Amino acid sequence: MNAKSFQDDLISFLAESPTPFHAVASMEKILVQQGFQPLVENQPWKLSPGKKYFLTRNQSSLIAFRLSDDNPKLKPWKMAGAHTDSPCLKVKPQGVKYEQGYLQMGVEIYGGALLAPWFDRDLSLAGRVHYADPKGNRKSCLLDFKRPIAYIPSLAIHLFREVHENRTINPQKELPPVLMRFPEGDDKIDFNTILLNEIKEQDIDQNIHTVLAHEIVCYDTQQPNLVGLNQEWLASARLDNLLSCYVILNALTASTPSSNALIICNDHEEVGSQSEVGAQGPWLQRVLERIHEDPESLSRSLADSWLISCDNAHGVHPNYPEKHDPEHRPRLNAGPAIKVNANQRYATTSHTAAKFIQVCQQLKLPYQYFVSRSDIPCGSTIGPLTAAKIGIATLDVGLPTWGMHSIREIGGTEDAWSLMKILQEIFS
Secondary structure (H helix, E strand, C coil): CCHHHHHHHHHHHHHCCCCHHHHHHHHHHHHHHCCCEECCCCCCCCCCCCCEEEEEECCCEEEEEECCCCCHHHCCEEEEEEECCCCEEEEEEEEEEEECCEEEEEEEEECCCCCHHHCCCCEEEEEEEEEECCCCCEEEEEEECCCCCEECCCCCHHHCCCCCCCCCCCHHHHCCCEEEECCCCCCCCCHHHHHHHHHHHCCCCCCCCEEEEEEEEEEECCCCEEECCCCCEEEECCHHHHHHHHHHHHHHHHCCCCCEEEEEEECCHHHCCCCCCCCCCCHHHHHHHHHHCCHHHHHHHHHCCEEEEECCEECCCCCCHHHCCCCCCCCCCCCCEEECCCCCCCCCCHHHHHHHHHHHHHHCCCCEEECCCCCCCCCCCHHHHHHHHHCCEEEEEECEEECCCCCCEEEEHHHHHHHHHHHHHHHC
């Protein structure tokens, strides 16, 4: 793989992954193509040195690993982690409402989304649907409408002259997208019927009888694209954090099999990670316990292991440089940023930073630092959560981006390739 094919495949991956469910399905296909064998949690595992495996949970989180050729139960682990979810608008269970002759959807805000960019966009719907067939058998499918079907129109400036001085957004009132005209007197339709009809229309399952439940989100239909005069930036939805998922996946599959290596892509990071598939849950710990089979070998292995938590960093905005600490202003396409916080919002230590920097220097690849201004609180990642959960030395690193948590974010095309090569070297 070269930088150009990596970039092209990244754009395809982002376009095909409007939800964590679709992202995990895309990663599964890549892993199977690369010879990784699927594991099922409720079945016994027969693992062999030198072999490659993966498993998923809830269809929205994924672990993939490769065992060392020689005595893997006592070898340290080289791990990388990211998250599959992104801030978005999620359709409520009773998903439709009627207002002024229009059919609309009720939505909740998932995560810390920037709301203003959601207005005046061509939106579609995607997610997971659980349903029953005529015999009552419960099934599920992934669904993507793949076309613009919803819109959140702005209020014209003529009706809101103060919009530039005093704009607040009431999510209950202002965010329900419009789906279609619906004159008074027409028979009302529920959201489950809309989903049922679409599943049949796409020929996913003609035998569907009743929709039972769904997890459906809105997404922007604008495709990922290279932007800038020299096309040096990538603009896309969900760069936070599918960009990191794609980087660590390719680093694992491209590395040479000489050590224990593992990646984990958790769901629910944007809402606190406290779930069965989140970084605060026990999933990674239980997988490692099954691999090692006894507590002593796991403890010995983890004592010399380390984790690189990959989650985007705030690139310095040329219009707002004062929002960054003057000595820590990561630039796009100037290398991945090591993320440091004195209060452990990031898990980086001098030990893990030194190891990462040595690899960067060895490969002659650039790196930067991100530290928040002392008067502006920073976010966090799965890094501190995973470090505390399994007791592993951890580094937080991120690719500088603009517009984090917007419906469309921008990152540097060179940075993703650089981080992939660095992680590939670490895994090898």
